[in-house]
Amino acid sequence: MIESLIKNDRAELTQSAKKASPVVLSTRVRLARNLADAPFPERATSAQRSDILSKCAGHIGDLKAMKEGVFFDVSQLSDLEKQVLVERHLISRELCETEQGSGVMINKDQTCSVMINEEDHLRIQFLKTGFNLNSIWKQVDSFDSDLEKSLDVAFSEEFGFLTACPTNLGTGLRASVMMHLPGLVISDQMERVIRAVNQLGITVRGLFGEGSDATGHVFQISNQQTLGESESEIISRLGNVLKTIIDHELNARFKYLEENRAKLLDKIGRAFGVLQNVHLLTSNEAMNLLSLMRLAVDFHMLPEANRSDVDRLFIECQPGHIQYAAQEGIEPELRDIARADKLREEFSHLPPLIFDKIGESN
Amino acid sequence: MLSLCDPLGHSYNKTMADNLKCSNCNKEATVHLTQIVNNKIHKVDLCESCAQKKGVTDPQGFSLADLLAKSNLTQGLPDLQLVCSNCGLETADFRRTGRLGCSACFQVFADVVRPVLEDMHVGTEHKGKVPEVALTRQNSQAKLQTLRDSLARAIAEEAYEDAATFRDQIKAFETAVAELEATEA
Numbered sequence: 001m002i003e004s005l006i007k008n009d010r011a012e013l014t015q016s017a018k019k020a021s022p023v024v025l026s027t028r029v030r031l032a033r034n035l036a037d038a039p040f041p042e043r044a045t046s047a048q049r050s051d052i053l054s055k056c057a058g059h060i061g062d063l064k065a066m067k068e069g070v071f072f073d074v075s076q077l078s079d080l081e082k083q084v085l086v087e088r089h090l091i092s093r094e095l096c097e098t099e100q101g102s103g104v105m106i107n108k109d110q111t112c113s114v115m116i117n118e119e120d121h122l123r124i125q126f127l128k129t130g131f132n133l134n135s136i137w138k139q140v141d142s143f144d145s146d147l148e149k150s151l152d153v154a155f156s157e158e159f160g161f162l163t164a165c166p167t168n169l170g171t172g173l174r175a176s177v178m179m180h181l182p183g184l185v186i187s188d189q190m191e192r193v194i195r196a197v198n199q200l201g202i203t204v205r206g207l208f209g210e211g212s213d214a215t216g217h218v219f220q221i222s223n224q225q226t227l228g229e230s231e232s233e234i235i236s237r238l239g240n241v242l243k244t245i246i247d248h249e250l251n252a253r254f255k256y257l258e259e260n261r262a263k264l265l266d267k268i269g270r271a272f273g274v275l276q277n278v279h280l281l282t283s284n285e286a287m288n289l290l291s292l293m294r295l296a297v298d299f300h301m302l303p304e305a306n307r308s309d310v311d312r313l314f315i316e317c318q319p320g321h322i323q324y325a326a327q328e329g330i331e332p333e334l335r336d337i338a339r340a341d342k343l344r345e346e347f348s349h350l351p352p353l354i355f356d357k358i359g360e361s362n
Numbered sequence: 363m364l365s366l367c368d369p370l371g372h373s374y375n376k377t378m379a380d381n382l383k384c385s386n387c388n389k390e391a392t393v394h395l396t397q398i399v400n401n402k403i404h405k406v407d408l409c410e411s412c413a414q415k416k417g418v419t420d421p422q423g424f425s426l427a428d429l430l431a432k433s434n435l436t437q438g439l440p441d442l443q444l445v446c447s448n449c450g451l452e453t454a455d456f457r458r459t460g461r462l463g464c465s466a467c468f469q470v471f472a473d474v475v476r477p478v479l480e481d482m483h484v485g486t487e488h489k490g491k492v493p494e495v496a497l498t499r500q501n502s503q504a505k506l507q508t509l510r511d512s513l514a515r516a517i518a519e520e521a522y523e524d525a526a527t528f529r530d531q532i533k534a535f536e537t538a539v540a541e542l543e544a545t546e547a
Binding site: 037039040043148149153155164171227228233234 | 449450451463478489491
């Protein structure tokens with residue numbers, strides 16, 4: 001069912017040719033919305049859920065931003081297809097668990113997805129590579145305003161946009177930025193950063209693993225609070241914290257390079273060697289090796305043009321994608337072979353690492 | 363002063379943290395989450411399978427606040443036995459799940475919800491976007507319905523003069539709405 005989506009050669013996350021930032025992989029803003037006159041998905045009967053699904057899908061499909069978009073009924077998707085969509089950040093795991101009457105609409109370049117009947121009737125998200133909170137907020141805002149012209153949304157003056165869980169009340173806005181923070185992890189500062197930003201109402205979690213030592217050094221950083229502040233205040237507060245984190249990360253990298261040059265270059269060099277010769281590779285190890293390759297691009301050891309390849313492989317090496325590409329259910333060990341084959345092939349085309357430009361400022 | 367306590371309000375010291383029970387199902391907890399909200403430490407302990415179920419490992423869906431909302435943040439709320447006439451949700455349901463059932467719930471459970479928000483958010487009142495178009499439409503529909511009800515009542519009571527007035531008002535209102543929609547389109 002999702003084949004056209006995977007084969008799309010203009011998908012934002014896997015095919016973006018734009019110059020991405022050295023620290024930020026992607027930015028996402030989502031809004032939680034509900035219809036005024038229907039019970040929230042969890043309290044709705046399956047007949048009501050189906051009504052909500054078809055009503056919302058109809059209105060969303062009419063919007064300009066969804067032109068040539070695709071709709072999937074979750075109950076029609078296989079487990080593997082759901083996993084692939086989760087790995088692409090197009091749907092949540094919670095949506096996969098829902099009963100009859102849930103769906104998702106995804107636009108052509110996969111920058112916009114709207115989940116229907118997840119925890120709320122609508123979860124509207126825009127996602128792009130790079131660090132661009134403001135422009136993404138503008139896009140999701142205008143999408144939401146267009147939708148409001150045809151749908152009556154649940155709203156109260158006091159609580160703002162009404163959501164099933166009180167944690168989303170008010171703006172219903174969750175902005176999150178995917179950050180690659182090897183410098184902070186390697187210099188043991190991540191724990192401190194997490195504690196500091198938590199105090200500011202900002203949440204950090206590892207994308208592929210847990211805690212402060214996340215696999216692949218990729219973290220998702222997002223606002224926790226949604227009520228009592230306007231959308232632009234939330235965005236700018238988060239943006240300021242993120243800019244500070246970026247500065248700390250870059251400092252940590254250069255400090256580590258200064259003090260442990262041989263050690264760092266050895267790590268990157270070995271990772272490159274492994275990727276060109278590996279025959280068995282778990283998902284976790286792949287994420288960690290790719291993390292070092294992204295660092296290699298940041299340090300000008302690999303051409304900037306290869307950054308998007310590394311970012312694409314972060315997604316394409318996850319278990320669902322490897323299995324989907326194999327076209328059949330394959331066992332973990334065969335998956336590790338397939339993943340190794342893929343990376344070996346990809347890395348055989350890359351130029352050798354350049355070690356004499358390292359540390360030139362970005 | 364920071365104090366550690368589990369979702370049921372039991373406090374414990376760090377040495378005990380090794381064999382905690384899952385706050386969801388009582389199996390041995392292997393996933394321990396800590397978050398500081400407004401200078402208070404909130405901790406949740408989960409077993410492997412509940413952590414998976416709650417989406418702790420899911421980059422998209424998980425937020426500690428969601429778990430907290432289900433456990434300690436809904437503790438100690440005013441003891442009001444309320445029922446939403448629209449969706450049937452009861453106070454106990456909200457305490458158990460941390461979720462409301464429909465938009466009408468927010469009027470019914472307002473006094474139960476407000477204290478939960480104080481610890482959770484920057485403020486307790488909305489300061490963001492207002493869906494003007496949808497609200498105007500909802501208000502005008504409500505107003506039209508009131509006029510139609512009045513018209514029906516006037517006819518039933520054979521108050522034909524009043525009925526004529528309401529009929530004219532409805533007509534004028536509908537024309538105004540149609541004109542407004544035409545200019546917007």
